[in-house]
Amino acid sequence: MHRFACVRDYEEAARGRLRPDVWDFMAGGAGEEITLRDNTAAFGRVRVWPRVLTGVGHVDTTVELLGQVWSAPIGIAPMALHEMCHSDAEIATVRAATAVGLPTVLSAFSSVAVEDVTAASPHANVWQQVYIFKDRQVTASMAERAVVSGVRALVVTVDSPWMGRRHRDIRDGFRFPDGLRSANLSASLSQWADISDPVLHSRSAMDPSLTWTDVEWLAGLTGLPLVVKGILAPDDAERALEAGADAIIVSNHGARQLDRTTAALDALPDVAAVARAGGVPVLLDGGVRSGTDVLIAMALGAAAVLVGRPVLYGLAVAGEAGVHGVLTLLVDELRDAMGLTGCSVTPQVGPELIAPAGLFHPAARPGGAPGSSAVAAEQVAAVRFAKHAQVRGSERTALGLRLKQRYVEGASIRRLAEDLGRSYGFTRNLLAEAGTAFRGPGIRGKVATDDSGSVPLRDSA
Ligand SMILES: Cc1cc2nc3c(=O)[nH]c(=O)nc-3n(C[C@H](O)[C@H](O)[C@H](O)COP(=O)(O)O)c2cc1C
Structure with a gap:
């Protein structure tokens, strides 16, 4: 039997099972895919500095976030139409995540309606992703249905006034395979229920005139925590907090919007600093492919990560069992990374564990x-x-x-x-x-000190 040692093994296996244009849609990114490559490469620019003999007989990967307990700081990112990969679609994905103790963010464009997803996995931790559509009623209806279905948070994606230019899809003339539809969107009685042409659909349904006022509207709509997804700049993080965000997701939409935007990981530290000051957790998605990637994101300030494409790879390979395989692999790898860096609980994962490669x-x-x-x-x-x-x-x-x-x-x-x-x-x-030996008061203009208020000669900043 083929054994899967890492996410890349699932990726290779999934590629052979999907129609080439569906593969391109799923795996590809915007433009020349510079950012797509950079999302994963950014993790490779970081090196880990283990500590030893700290007593790691028991490693606990559990985290607490927005009052919820996750078995590890890993959730499933919202992705449209899981039926592209397997006929069991989101039912399989959510069952697998629930078995591993992890949350799923259901896409606004999920193949299966939220009511059916939560009915199939009564103990699931499901978050609902929404767009603020031109027709606000569609968004409001989706949010209400989420509340009734027992969803635990609302995620609003703010990086998509329209869909990015994806060269692979343009060359392929991509359309979703016949018969694929988003039951979740249809259940909100959208006049744009036909999403077979994703570009046309985004042009008609998405609202490019959105501003932060619209996020404030959504924040007041339900009692659910509101998570803002698609933040890269720290000043946008501040605006998200002002608009009522309970958490922020650093994301460039898996490099599917504008090519040459920053890698998600590179954007994380500054956004995390703003979020920390505002007292809200920050999550990251984009390029997470291993448990060590999760550790690195945490060391740079993420409370948790979301994983996108790898979950679809698992789904394409073996349905629920495949998603279960990918998620347990990531959790096992994280446990390994924590134990081998001397961390027995997640709060111990901090910035002292990492440095730029060098x-x-x-x-x-x-x-x-x-x-x-x-x-x-x-x-x-x-x-x-x-x-x-x-x-x-x-x-x-x-x-x-x-x-x-x-x-x-x-x-x-x-x-x-x-x-x-x-x-x-x-x-x-x-x-x-930190045990610093302080310098004595210096002579102005002569020695490197200003502890007495004088100007330092060798200030290195
Ligand atoms: C096939 C596919 C569909 C996606 N659909 C959505 C979506 O409906 N809503 C959304 O907010 N993000 C969507 N995303 C973006 C993901 O939520 C996430 O930001 C990204 O995939 C994370 O990067 P990763 O795939 O490198 O882990 C989609 C991504 C992919 C690959």
Whole structure:
């Protein structure tokens, strides 16, 4: 029997089972697919720095998010028409996710209506993704049906005023296979229930005039938590919080909208800083293909990730069993990655576990080689904490070490505090906790210090 060692094995097996144009639609991205490749490549630019002998006899991958307990920080991203891959469609996907203890975000365009999905998996944790359509009644109806069906969160996708230009689909003249329809959309009595031509459908149903006011409208529509999906810029994260978001998903829509947008992972740290300051969790999707990818996303600030295409690969390979296989693989790989980096519980996964690929770990190398301060400055900048945000545990330790490194290299406490956006006292406390030997008061213009208020000569920021 063929054994699947990793997600790539499922990908290869799925490719052989699907119509070539359906494969292209599913696996492809916008334009020349630079961002599609970058979504996965971004994870490859990060290296992991394990800690040893921490006692990892029992590794617990559980996380708590929006008051829910997940068996691991992994959910299924919303994807249209699972029937493309298997006749059991979302019924199979959600059953598999439920068996593994993970949530599914059901697409607005799911093959199976939300009522039938939740009836088939009574204990499932299902979130409903919606678009704010031109016809707001369709969106409102979908949201209401979600509430009645026991859905636990509403996800609004905000990155799609229309569908991106996907070269593969243009060349293939892609249409969904005959007979495929979205029962979920039809159940909301959409006049655009025919989605056989996805580009035409998006042009007629999506509303390019949407603004944040429309998200505020949705936030007030149901009592469900509202999750905003499709954020890349930190200022958009701020707007999402103002509009009432209870969580944010960093996403470039699996690189299916505009080619050469940033990789999702590269956008994560700054958005996570905003979300943390606002007290809401941030999730990431795009390019997650292994448990180590999940660990890296968590170390950069994600409370959890969503996984897209790999789930469809599993579904195409073996229906419910295939999705179950992909999800258990990812959870097992995450358990491995946690244990082998010295983490026995998810809150221990922090920024000190990772660094950009290269020879040195900036946080662990006080007073290191020339050029190191630039890296450390970048990392401190990436952890810009808003005033009053709590900084605890491993995050606090890692931040203290990074500040210490820059201080040892000549940066002043005042300058570090400025970079951090926090008070002098807070910054000095972090330095003290990191065991920093403070410099004495310097002579203005002569030595590298300003702890007494003078201008530092060698401030490396
Ligand atoms: C075939 C397919 C259909 C998708 N349909 C939707 C959708 O209906 N709504 C949505 O918000 N995102 C949709 N997405 C984007 C995913 O939710 C997610 O952002 C992306 O797939 C994550 O990247 P990954 O596939 O690299 O894991 C779709 C993605 C794929 C591959």
